[in-house]
Amino acid sequence: MLDIKFLRDNLEETERRLKTRGEAVTLGAFRDLDLQRRDLLQKSENLKALRNRVSDEISRVKDKSQVQDQIAEMRDVSQQIKALDDRLGEAEAELSQFLLTVPNIPSASTPVGSSEADNVEVRKWGNIPAFAFTPKPHWELGEQLGILDFECGAKLTGARFTLYRGQGARLERALINFMLDLHTERHNYVEILPPFMVNRDSMTGTGQLPKFEDDLFRLDGVDYFLIPTAEVPVTNIHRGEILKSTDLPLRYTAYTPCFRKEAGSYGKDTRGLIRQHQFNKVELVKFVQPDESYAELETLLADAEKVLQLLELPYRVVDLCTADIGFSAAKTYDIEVWLPGQNAYREISSCSNFEDFQARRASIRYREDDKAKPEFVHTLNGSGLAVGRTLVAILENYQQADGTVTVPEALRPYMAGTETIG
RNA sequence: GGAGAGAUGGCCGAGUAGGUCGAAGGCGCUCGCCUGCUAAGCGAGUAUACUGGGAAACCGGUAUCGAGGGUUCGAAUCCCUCUCUCUCCGCCA
Numbered sequence: 001m002l003d004i005k006f007l008r009d010n011l012e013e014t015e016r017r018l019k020t021r022g023e024a025v026t027l028g029a030f031r032d033l034d035l036q037r038r039d040l041l042q043k044s045e046n047l048k049a050l051r052n053r054v055s056d057e058i059s060r061v062k063d064k065s066q067v068q069d070q071i072a073e074m075r076d077v078s079q080q081i082k083a084l085d086d087r088l089g090e091a092e093a094e095l096s097q098f099l100l101t102v103p104n105i106p107s108a109s110t111p112v113g114s115s116e117a118d119n120v121e122v123r124k125w126g127n128i129p130a131f132a133f134t135p136k137p138h139w140e141l142g143e144q145l146g147i148l149d150f151e152c153g154a155k156l157t158g159a160r161f162t163l164y165r166g167q168g169a170r171l172e173r174a175l176i177n178f179m180l181d182l183h184t185e186r187h188n189y190v191e192i193l194p195p196f197m198v199n200r201d202s203m204t205g206t207g208q209l210p211k212f213e214d215d216l217f218r219l220d221g222v223d224y225f226l227i228p229t230a231e232v233p234v235t236n237i238h239r240g241e242i243l244k245s246t247d248l249p250l251r252y253t254a255y256t257p258c259f260r261k262e263a264g265s266y267g268k269d270t271r272g273l274i275r276q277h278q279f280n281k282v283e284l285v286k287f288v289q290p291d292e293s294y295a296e297l298e299t300l301l302a303d304a305e306k307v308l309q310l311l312e313l314p315y316r317v318v319d320l321c322t323a324d325i326g327f328s329a330a331k332t333y334d335i336e337v338w339l340p341g342q343n344a345y346r347e348i349s350s351c352s353n354f355e356d357f358q359a360r361r362a363s364i365r366y367r368e369d370d371k372a373k374p375e376f377v378h379t380l381n382g383s384g385l386a387v388g389r390t391l392v393a394i395l396e397n398y399q400q401a402d403g404t405v406t407v408p409e410a411l412r413p414y415m416a417g418t419e420t421i422g
Numbered sequence: 423g424g425a426g427a428g429a430u431g432g433c434c435g436a437g438u439a440g441g442u443c444g445a446a447g448g449c450g451c452u453c454g455c456c457u458g459c460u461a462a463g464c465g466a467g468u469a470u471a472c473u474g475g476g477a478a479a480c481c482g483g484u485a486u487c488g489a490g491g492g493u494u495c496g497a498a499u500c501c502c503u504c505u506c507u508c509u510c511c512g513c514c515a
Contacts, residue, residue: 370452
């Protein structure tokens, strides 16, 4: 959510910067609505001040028969207040609904662009493996090895669900533990295991609602949603709180499954593990002071990259352009891992600085010192990493001519020493 | 699922025959004094949001005692609904 006062004073500039996202944003109605709201508010508050004053006078008079006129008058005033407050409530609801649907302003450092083609490659790491044979896609490898069963997933649930079996299940679990250990033991994140369903307030706090309800799985009967990412519960840990500056930065890591409807992606990545309705992810979340958030974004990115480096998987880092960053983000780096089966880099992590956008929605503040006014923190998060896609990358990059897969050395302690799958 | 109890400021905790309660008291914290030694004492201050005025410091208004609604001139205090917490029973991993 944008600062309403900032919007008021910088309407044209904001409109211009939001347009670089590629969607038409018109803030004209905002000004009228804002003026109307403040006008109603003033009228209502003036009447309330009057009522408070007169009611106070009434309370001092013992013989109420002497103040019947005032009581009658205030009865009328109360009616007027009620009418004004009804209109005010409508205006406020409309205004907040509007504000909740306006995306974040891209950071000045976010490259301006009109499509993902304008994303900027920041760096590449690792060597793309050369195969003496035609590398197979992971779904073939997984099925042949008997560790991924897509048909069974479809039988149990439906399309875009997969059953892991044997060493496949073990590999997924090994990756989760490997990532969590790395981030907690070496990168100083606090491990969190949050609820996998959250309420509407939490979804609104991080920006999934109200705009993207169609992307979420919602429970029948209660107003709970399956989380699309651990970002939601973990960021909302401090919703409505005022933190101490000495508590910052706060760094959390959490493993959770993620549930996404993937509406509008029909026909895309229909085979394999790339796009699932349920997938595992280890997430990194930070709460930091505003002037540190961009430095923290770089270290967050580095922490995520470290996973791929230790697994010796080639990747590149991409600085997303204004047209490609998410609704709540001011700046986003994607990490894309090399997939020999697709002969392409594919997203495996997305690391974003939301600045105060989520903090304002979720009211997450901090105090510089005991006397200072509360200020909004900056929130960041990134995948560290998407586990299913990491498994895909391992299968495809570490596949051998005979269809077996070598286990990356860093992972072997988590696989009871297993060196080869198959 | 059944029965009961409760939700007050950073924390603890008063306040229910409606008014002088943004809310006693204590703790914590901040500043000052004193003392002088890693403590105690004394004094003052110590919520948030919105809003009007002001360059600002700041001053004024409104709201907030779990949430929402109602009664009333006036509600932390009365009524209704919801949420959450705790205790007991049942059930269950």
